[in-house]
Amino acid sequence: MRLPSSSARTYKDAINALNTLQSNFASIEANRKLGPNVDRHALSLNEVVEYTRRLGYSSKDFNKLNIIHITGTKGKGSTCAFTESILKQYVGVSPSTSNSPIKKIGLFTSPHLKSVRERIRINGNPINELKFTKYFFEVWDKLSSTTSSPEEWPTLQPCNQIKPMYFKYLTILSFHVFMQEGIDTAIYEVGVGGKYDSTNIIDKPTVTGISSLGIDHTFMLGNTIDSITWNKTGIFKPNVPAVVSQQLEYPESIELIQKRSKELKVSNLEVIKPLSSHIKLGLAGDFQRQNAALAVRLATVHLTSLGFNINELPQYNKELEVIEDEDLPERFVNGLIQVNWDGRCQIIHDKPGFDKITWYLDGAHTLESINVSSIWFKTELTNLINKDVKPNTKKRTKILLFNQQSRENASALLTKLYENISPSIEFDHVIFTTNITWSDGKYNSDLVSLNNSQELVDKLIIQKGLAQTWSELDAKSKRNHTRKHIFHDIETGVNFIKSLTHSSDSSEFEVFVCGSLHLVGGFLVVLDNEKD
Structure with missing residues (x-):
């Protein structure tokens, strides 16, 4: 599409350009008919790595963001919101070690409700229109002026005509925004699946999480709980802890999750039961107690990795698979109450x-x-x-x-x-x-x-x-x-x-x-x- 000169570009220009990257209905239907195809999905994920390389980043560069990576079928967005709200209580608080305090928390989530800027948040707020426009066109122009090897990346040619599709572009944009803004804790919600999702270029998160699993996106993930579980557990990383919600709908998935955690060399796998009913939550619905419990444990593991004293954080009883929530730290209590997630209950x-x-x-x-x-x-x-x-x-x-x-x-x-x-x-x-x-x-x-x-x-x-x-x-x-x-x-x-x-x-x-x-x-x- 033809764009105004750099100095005249507006937020509306950025959104109009972004909308040209949406999959049209015909291409989606063509993908559906191909069915689950590991090679196609793997190529798509590797393209994200290549696009970020053209921006000047490697996957290892993103480790400085200290990423919490969360997937699931139901509740992953709410879990991200709870996690963000808890960690916001720790901004500016120094850990017990010599490590620096958290200064900026980034959240990448999807889809958005009213504004696409909701997908990329800093300290709880969507980035403003000026910043979105600035960073959007930095990525747009860099991808327009750089090339990929035609032999290695024939699907990306010609580079001045083909950009990443909508979700993939926003994922790449989020990494660029967070790196440029000096984010030191980031929460990433998986879009679809896990193994081949655009967010899964993350090299070494501080912790990974899986909320409740169910049957969805079957044309990409398969139509059985086993195939979906296999795909979701694809975000597990070697020597990185993982926390998983109790799977009430499909308890049989836990066995495969445990098997996959060993295959992928997860350092420690924990299963979490819902928080007890006396804990007040800012999101309605009893089912949110499961998402809140997952968030509490993810935040705890993350804060521990940053040097916070484990004895000052919520304790987890691994034998009973519960968080000892009778005396949650005040910051956790405030985070669970103050959470906001529009459009969900x-x-x-x-x-x-x-x-x-x-x-x-x-x-x-x-x-x-x-x-x-x-x-x-x-x-x-x-x-x-x-x-x-x-x-x-x-x-x-x-x-x-x-x-x-x-x-x-x-x-x-x-x-x-x-x-x-x-x-x-x-x-x-x-x-x-x-x-x-x-x-x-x-x-x-x-x-x-x-x-x-x-x-x-x-x-x-x-x-x-x-x-x-x-x-x-x-x-x-x-x-x-x-x-x-x-x-x-x-x-x-x-x-x-x-x-x-x-x-x-x-x-x-x-x-x-x-x-x-x-x-x-x-x-x-x-x-x-x-x-x-």
Whole structure:
């Protein structure tokens, strides 16, 4: 694409350039048809090493970032958020050794909700637009002006036309940002899998972690828990400790994790059970106790590696696989309470312009995450109803706003949600929308997605299929109360919900926004009226 001169480049120019790197739907489908292919994935990972070489880095250079590397199927983002929040309490605190204190914490995560800058954070905050633009074009221009050997890297030729794809580019950019900004503790969330993920050029992290495992991204990772576990454990490194969540959904995976830890010469493998219920957490949902426990142990191992006194940190009982959390250090307690992770089991009240509406938000894109998400909503709503002074007298309109645009198993996810909610909660309205942000058919530039079939989006094929699934579920349950609606975009769906508050005699509206994180992110943009 043609860009303005260096002095005239803006954040919008950076985002427009970044969006040209998205996989288009055709290329994604071509990859799907190839199926799991180790050589192809290995080549893709090695390309990241080559791109960073052209920027002037080797993988060993990134060791100075003191990286915590985290993968999993469900909860890895929340685990990263808990870990970051705990370690923020130690910024400026000197360890007991002569080592320097932590000064800057970097977090690389995906996907983003409202702004791509959310993926690259420093001390808890997304990098600002000026810094993002500066570093983005430093990488862009360097990759445009350097070359790779045509014999060794035929897939990277010609270098002035081919850049890394979207996620790979952002991964490379994050390393550059953190190196230039002097980050001395970094947390990296794996994108997909582990073994061949773009983040897995990390040479020697301080510790690696695996959250709950499940079946997802099967076209890349295989369709069995064994193949997925094998791939996720690919982030294990020789002589580096690893911490793994108790695997409640697939306990059989622990045996393979132990086997892989020996193969990959992990220095110490620990399995962690959830924190006890008396510990307060800043993220809702009982399932977060597992993610919080993993984060506590990852932060402890990391701080120990930096020279902090192990006796002043949370203690781990390896025989019982529990953290002795009766007397957590104050900094850990504060970190667990002060954590913030928008779009994950988030409740929004009293939004100006949306009187009487309580929004329940959760990005959930696997069967496991839909399961915990729907149970969370059901629990929250049931507790709310039970608190009513006169039960069954206050009229509450219950609404579901849902989409899973890029999921082949969208109907299975919706079915799981329905089964968990029923029969105690019945929605009055269910709304199926695309991930398009605005009613004029446009996305905010940070939310542009080229990864879906435009035909499926334009013809609302996914949405119609989801509505049909809901009708069939209602018929099977002999319930016909729910009204179904299909909308072209998120804004129209939100405006429809708002209109119901003016035309209904309900005193309260409880709206569950669930499914794709792209839906949740677009919803938050619409709710805050943050149009480009």
